[in-house]
Amino acid sequence: MSITIPAPADFHVHLRQGEVSELIVPHVRKGGFDLAYVMPNLKPPITSTEQALKYKADLEKIDPSVEYLMTLYLSPELTPDEIRKAAAAGVIGVKSYPRGVTTNSDGGIESYETYYPIFATMEEVGMVLNLHGEVPSDASANVHVLNAEPTFLPHLFKIHEAFPKLRIVLEHATTRAAVEAVKKCGPTVGCSITAHHLDLIVDDWAGQSWNFCKPVAKYPDDREALRAVVREGHPRFFLGSDSAPHPPEAKSTSSPTHACAAGVYTSPILLPLVAHLLESFGALDKLEGFVSTNGRNFYQRPFSSQKMGRESVTLKKVINKRVDEQYFDGKSTLVPFWAGRELNWEIA
Amino acid sequence: MSITIPAPADFHVHLRQGEVSELIVPHVRKGGFDLAYVMPNLKPPITSTEQALKYKADLEKIDPSVEYLMTLYLSPELTPDEIRKAAAAGVIGVKSYPRGVTTNSDGGIESYETYYPIFATMEEVGMVLNLHGEVPSDASANVHVLNAEPTFLPHLFKIHEAFPKLRIVLEHATTRAAVEAVKKCGPTVGCSITAHHLDLIVDDWAGQSWNFCKPVAKYPDDREALRAVVREGHPRFFLGSDSAPHPPEAKSTSSPTHACAAGVYTSPILLPLVAHLLESFGALDKLEGFVSTNGRNFYQRPFSSQKMGRESVTLKKVINKRVDEQYFDGKSTLVPFWAGRELNWEIA
Numbered sequence: 001m002s003i004t005i006p007a008p009a010d011f012h013v014h015l016r017q018g019e020v021s022e023l024i025v026p027h028v029r030k031g032g033f034d035l036a037y038v039m040p041n042l043k044p045p046i047t048s049t050e051q052a053l054k055y056k057a058d059l060e061k062i063d064p065s066v067e068y069l070m071t072l073y074l075s076p077e078l079t080p081d082e083i084r085k086a087a088a089a090g091v092i093g094v095k096s097y098p099r100g101v102t103t104n105s106d107g108g109i110e111s112y113e114t115y116y117p118i119f120a121t122m123e124e125v126g127m128v129l130n131l132h133g134e135v136p137s138d139a140s141a142n143v144h145v146l147n148a149e150p151t152f153l154p155h156l157f158k159i160h161e162a163f164p165k166l167r168i169v170l171e172h173a174t175t176r177a178a179v180e181a182v183k184k185c186g187p188t189v190g191c192s193i194t195a196h197h198l199d200l201i202v203d204d205w206a207g208q209s210w211n212f213c214k215p216v217a218k219y220p221d222d223r224e225a226l227r228a229v230v231r232e233g234h235p236r237f238f239l240g241s242d243s244a245p246h247p248p249e250a251k252s253t254s255s256p257t258h259a260c261a262a263g264v265y266t267s268p269i270l271l272p273l274v275a276h277l278l279e280s281f282g283a284l285d286k287l288e289g290f291v292s293t294n295g296r297n298f299y300q301r302p303f304s305s306q307k308m309g310r311e312s313v314t315l316k317k318v319i320n321k322r323v324d325e326q327y328f329d330g331k332s333t334l335v336p337f338w339a340g341r342e343l344n345w346e347i348a
Numbered sequence: 349m350s351i352t353i354p355a356p357a358d359f360h361v362h363l364r365q366g367e368v369s370e371l372i373v374p375h376v377r378k379g380g381f382d383l384a385y386v387m388p389n390l391k392p393p394i395t396s397t398e399q400a401l402k403y404k405a406d407l408e409k410i411d412p413s414v415e416y417l418m419t420l421y422l423s424p425e426l427t428p429d430e431i432r433k434a435a436a437a438g439v440i441g442v443k444s445y446p447r448g449v450t451t452n453s454d455g456g457i458e459s460y461e462t463y464y465p466i467f468a469t470m471e472e473v474g475m476v477l478n479l480h481g482e483v484p485s486d487a488s489a490n491v492h493v494l495n496a497e498p499t500f501l502p503h504l505f506k507i508h509e510a511f512p513k514l515r516i517v518l519e520h521a522t523t524r525a526a527v528e529a530v531k532k533c534g535p536t537v538g539c540s541i542t543a544h545h546l547d548l549i550v551d552d553w554a555g556q557s558w559n560f561c562k563p564v565a566k567y568p569d570d571r572e573a574l575r576a577v578v579r580e581g582h583p584r585f586f587l588g589s590d591s592a593p594h595p596p597e598a599k600s601t602s603s604p605t606h607a608c609a610a611g612v613y614t615s616p617i618l619l620p621l622v623a624h625l626l627e628s629f630g631a632l633d634k635l636e637g638f639v640s641t642n643g644r645n646f647y648q649r650p651f652s653s654q655k656m657g658r659e660s661v662t663l664k665k666v667i668n669k670r671v672d673e674q675y676f677d678g679k680s681t682l683v684p685f686w687a688g689r690e691l692n693w694e695i696a
Contacts (some may be wrong), residue, residue: 137551139568145551146494146567203485203493206553207560208607216554219494220487253601256673256687259556260602325604339604 001317002348003284006303007310008271008291009035012130012171012192012240014263015059017042020332024245024267025062027327032271032313032347035067035301037240040095045073049086069301071095071130076114080121087125092299093169094122095130112159119159123166128299131156133170133178134215145216146202150177160185167298172197172242174215176225182236183229190298192240193226193290196264196337198277209260210251210335213244230290231283238295239274243267245334248326266337269323273338275315275345314348321346349665350696351632354651355658356619356639357383360478360519360540360588362611363407365390368680372593372615373410375675380619380661380695383415383649385588388443393421397434417649419443419478424462428469435473440647441517442470443478460507467507471514476647479504481518481526482563493564494550498525508533515646520545520590522563524573530584531577538646540588541574541638544612544685546625557608558599558683561592578638579631586643587622591615593682596674614685617671621686623663623693662696669694 010033015025028036038059040046046055052070059068072078072086074096083094096112112119122129133156134148143151156170170182170191182191200217211217229237244263254260266273274291278284296302303311320342326335358381363373376384386407388394394403400418407416420426420434422444431442444460460467470477481504482496491499504518518530518539530539548565559565577585592611602608614621622639626632644650651659668690674683 139549139551139571142567142569144549144567145554201487201492203487205555206493206564206607207557207602207610209555209557209602210604212555219490219492221490223487252603254555254557254608255600256558256683259554262555335604 002314003275003287004312004314005288006292006312007034008032008313009037009239009295009299009301010241010243010267010270011035011037011169011238011295011299012039012194012242013037013267014039014041014242014244016245017055017058020245020334021058022062023327023329023332023334025059025066027268028066029063031267031269032315033066033267034310034313035069035296037069037092037299038071040071040073041097045075046071047073047075047077048082049089049091052086052091053089069093069299073097074115074118078118080117083118083121083127084125087127091127093128093130094118095132095171097132098134098136112155116162119163119166123163126167128167128169129159130169130171131159133173145214146218149173149175149215153177153181156181156185156189160189164188169240169298171240172215173226174218175222179225179229179237183234187236190236190238190295192242192295193230193237194240194242194264195266195270195273195277196242198223198226198230198274198281209254210337211264212260212262213242213264214262227281227283230278230286231281233286233289235289235294236298237290238298239291240295241266241270243270248333248335251335264337265334268327268336269338269343271313271315271347272321272343272345276343279344315345316348317344318346320344350662351623351635352660352662353636354640354660355382356380356661357385357587357643357647357649358589358591358615358618359385359517359586359643359647360387360542360590361385361615362387362389362590362592364593365403365406368593368682369406370410371675371677371680371682373407373414375616376414377411379615379617380663381414381615382658382661383417383644385417385440385647386419388419388421389445393423394419395421395423395425396430397437397439400434400439401437417441417647421445422463422466426466428465431466431469431475432473435475439475441476441478442466443480443519445480446482446484460503464510467511467514471511474515476515476517477507478517478519479507481521493562494566497521497523497563501525501529504529504533504537508537512536517588517646519588520563521574522566523570527573527577527585531582535584538584538586538643540590540643541578541585542588542590542612543614543618543622543625544590546571546574546578546622546629557602558685559612560608560610561590561612562610575629575631578626578634579629581634581637583637583642584646585638586646587639588643589614589618591618596681596683599683612685613682616675616684617686617691619661619663619695620669620691620693624691627692663693664696665692666694668692
């Protein structure tokens with residue numbers, strides 16, 4: 001059995017910078033993807049058009065066969081003028097991180113109003129707002145890693161109401177509450193879902209740092225809501241892997257004063273993994289929509305926009321194809337999600 | 349400033365076996381405690397009076413100055429006759445672990461009814477039932493590590509109703525629901541609380557395996573409920589450290605296929621840590637009740653039962669006393685909770 005789908009697009013991926021990128025970037029294509037929507041959280045973060053174009057050129061130098069869509073990091077320095085400049089240069093989105101928003105004095109409630117002039121300009125020029133939808137933990141208000149996302153959702157509604165034509169993506173949704181919130185919104189609000197959140201629950205990262213990521217995987221009922229919306233084929237929900245590589249020692253070892261790095265590395269196995277997972281919960285027939293069509297439609301990136309990518313990718317059903325234990329290019333080592341485990345699909 | 353309290357008692361501690369016990373056992377007294385209520389989960393578990401007495405002798409050989417109260421591991425092999433024999437030999441309690449109970453076919457709901465003849469005999473001879481109050485995780489029923497304890501509580505009520513004179517301790521409570529459940533029960537139901545659950549919440553063990561234990565630390569509101577019941581000085585709530593040492597490498601390192609060990613090691617710093625924590629949330633005046641009086645009253649172990657212990661222990665207020673980074677006796681190494689951090693109390 002084989003499945004052929006139009007060029008898959010990963011609408012949320014971390015490609016890092018420097019030497020390790022030489023190992024990471026080619027894994028986009030290895031994992032079956034022709035488009036990478038690239039996160040701007042480098043050191044320093046990508047806050048200007050100039051930086052974004054420079055970063056894009058760096059990525060294209062490593063692997064020119066992938067289409068890179070670039071983003072800026074939302075911060076107080078960003079201006080409406082820079083937004084216009086970015087849009088004109090082909091930068092697609094602006095990413096908001098929890099620490100990128102102003103915290104009011106009344107206990108961790110974030111306010112985006114300071115960014116309204118930015119959002120108004122983005123709406124005007126057609127840029128996309130990518131929200132990391134979590135509020136910072138605040139023990140005094142009983143906000144913690146498990147309810148940080150539901151607690152954020154009023155902000156999504158408020159921004160959507162203020163800018164109904166602004167395209168907004170709630171990134172890496174992990175909860176039933178988030179799925180329901182996005183469904184309630186109008187056609188300008190989309191939602192990315194990672195592969196690993198279709199697989200993991202809280203029990204899986206308890207004491208197991210390789211499965212630890214932010215947002216953390218939630219309860220079984222939340223995972224079921226994510227699976228259900230994929231199974232349903234809802235057109236505003238699509239794959240964004242949030243593939244986030246870290247050096248193996250940062251993932252595997254904690255000391256009493258130092259926690260493990262948050263992030264799961266799915267890029268090199270992404271399409272086979274997604275096919276395997278969707279098949280496991282009866283959604284294989286929605287693979288094309290989830291990895292190819294839905295996201296491209298939302299982002300208005302039709303397949304014809306591909307300059308160098310494949311027109312389609314074929315997956316072949318296999319018996320217990322083992323995931324590599326690690327990748328090593330002579331300089332960097334990376335360990336993928338599901339290392340040593342078996343997948344039932346491979347790229348033909 | 350100093351505080352003197354009658355001989356503290358730790359009503360839940362893991363002292364392990366073999367070589368490593370030589371490092372662990374003296375830490376009971378080092379941590380300020382004169383009584384150790386010893387868990388039976390060795391390899392093989394302590395399931396007979398004979399084993400319990402042998403284990404007690406081993407512990408006394410290492411440190412004869414501590415009073416060891418012994419327990420049996422609840423398992424299908426346990427008989428009413430063995431219960432009578434154990435009680436006559438001075439064994440105090442029987443510990444029930446999640447895996448020690450029968451799982452019915454209807455989705456992870458445990459049934460204790462198979463043990464009712466045992467409980468009836470325990471009630472008759474005055475033994476204590478120690479419940480690890482969690483049901484096994486079951487994704488299909490949305491049971492996970494965060495709600496495993498609240499989901500267990502109906503079993504507590506049911507056993508208590510069936511055996512109202514049986515003394516039951518809900519061990520290492522971590523949730524507001526558990527605190528409220530124990531309060532609702534009659535005077536034969538007590539509750540142990542660990543030091544670390546008065547300190548940690550879920551955010552603290554996300555990616556930080558040194559803070560990973562079972563039951564996992566819960567939400568800020570749950571921690572507040574634990575602190576409040578200590579602050580209230582409720583007589584049926586008392587310290588049981590659940591101090592659970594593991595080799596440092598088992599705590600610090602995970603691989604993609606191997607999680608870190610669950611458990612936090614508090615024994616060697618226990619009394620200063622508890623004083624420090626209680627002071628931090630305004631409950632220092634309840635220290636004596638929490639570590640000395642309440643548990644001894646519930647277990648009917650008055651201070652006069654001490655044969656070799658100290659009559660009292662004095663804590664001295666200090667400035668930033670640093671916790672040892674590790675303990676090493678030439679053979680074993682152990683790392684305590686709060687390694688390298690500072691406490692405001694020490695044993696005089």
